[in-house]
Amino acid sequence: MLFKILDKSEFRSLLVMLLESHEVIAPRVIATGQDGRPLHNYLPVKTPEEMDLGYETTLNSAKTYFLPYSENLSTWDFNEADWTQNISYRMQPRAIIGLHACDINALLKLDKVMAREFYPSPYYISRRKNSFIIGIDHTPCRGAFCRSLGTDTVNRGFDLFLTDLGDRYFVAIDSDRGYSTLHRVTVRDVTDEDTGAYLEVRKRIADGFDPDLPVKQLPNLMDIEFNADVWDKWGARCLSCGSCAMVCPTCYCYGVNEAVAMDFTSGAKVRQLYSCNLADFATVAGGHNFRPPRESRLKYRYYHQHRGFVETYDEPKCVGCGRCSRTCLAGINPPDIFRDLLAKEEQS
């Protein structure tokens, strides 16, 4: 990995250049929360002033720019009893600025599902490769447990990654296009003083995290406690609204719907992100539902995150960003469930 130092004024020039030629997505204030603090989301911006790189977290993850909530997989032009199928993939490059380590780690996890091994998705790969990603370090956010999951730092999956050193950024470069883009403005080499300042910031961030959750035991625990009443307790609170999956940076499950235009000349096959907590998630034709009680669906979501994904990829699917618990209307919070499962284990 190459490192450079970028003055903040030069960074601003780089932003202006990007904004002039490309779509730019960045954290933007969208409202004020009940506690008086600003709420953010990753949204298109037109000027550097619109973005707020000092944000704590966003309500929604940046997932929608890679797996849109709704996306046309294909369209048809109908012609009598025949049809033509049209498929197109996104080709416009865009910059996504200000992703935190958890969200870049989330993309690395999505890459494993959507872009590797079997049936790599050209829809996803197009969006991923057309995204120029500038990540940024930040002080730990409340309610996040990324450190326990090892997703509080990231060393790949981005083009540039910034650490704020006051008047300048310490920049990690992980791609050729990141290197070229960065060199459109003035950068300088890293000095010992910069490295010292960088390590100090990194240490301050690392010290700011809550104590570790014992997540290493989770895969085994999920298996052993599959029938535990812990799931009844939390399942009884779940409203089956699916919000957790919508804001989650790694939930990728979906449903496909098709529609015919009013004049019957065309149709579309549309993928919409779904949630395994929604009641009809596993209902088959004829009406049989493989997961009727809501506690079984809540359990399934946790099982996929912390057991199934580990089995396949040797790491949990969760990045510990805490968005699901912040958005949950019923106050369901992953660390609380983990503690209950652990307590259950210790009793028996």
Next chain:
Amino acid sequence: MTPLLFPYDVTQEDEMKRPLDFNRRSHLMNVDRMYKAEIVSIIRLTEKEKLFHIRIIDRSERERFSFLPGQFVMVEVPGFGEAPISISGSNSQKGFIELCIREAGKVTTMLHRAAPGSRVGIRGPFGTYFPMEKMKGHNVLLIAGGLGLAPLRSPVTFVTENRSDFRQIHILYGTTDPSQLLFDYQYEQWRRVDGVNLDIIVEQADPAWTGPVGRVTSLLEKIDVALDETYAIVCGPPVMFKFVCTMLSNQGMPRDRMFVSLERRMHCGMGKCCRCNVGSTYVCMEGPVFDFWTVMNLKEAI
């Protein structure tokens, strides 16, 4: 000045330019492109089930389409939707697909309204298959309950077409009543194949029924084969295959020599949408065919 960011066009990747073939599952391809196919003929089986003979229209696509018994395809009615359907027929004729379809949901209802000559889209084949090659040289029990004969008919066809490769063949089939019997016009044909036994049972007889009455497990009790030299394929509702497989394993048959096919909701067939997950196993990728030992270890499978 050159642009900061260059557009990336996935269609220019070498793999994308190669002819579409769903059997190359690790390759990049147009995963939502369908083979255009024609419904060549439709055979009425019962009040609710029809058999569709489907032929892929493009000759080179037809050449590329090859499957193994137990695999499924996604059938697309453009504008209505897609449904996963297991292949019911022989795999010896490339690009010709037989699908036994119950009228149950949106897509299958549309298919039941279709006339011969109508066009549908096909993606696939997807999923795992019955290990017919491994079964060669052994006795084979083919056991179906209800609509389970739809996926079972593919291995049935395979063993009759390759009869000399197998030892004793027993086909056991049970339904609730005689009106539910699928493929009744073929029983005589199967029975006449040398060394193939077909036994059929119904739970409720009607006045015309002369065969045995009861569950498929009672047919199984009468079968006399050396279970240590036998494979079984069991297709039917979970409660049925659980009973049958438990009975076979109690009699000494290894659980990893019994194969079942699971039914789940699917929206992709390619290990992405998660709708078919059992525990966190993708039925579309690691199934639909599983050995019984694996099924016993899947959370919430039965």
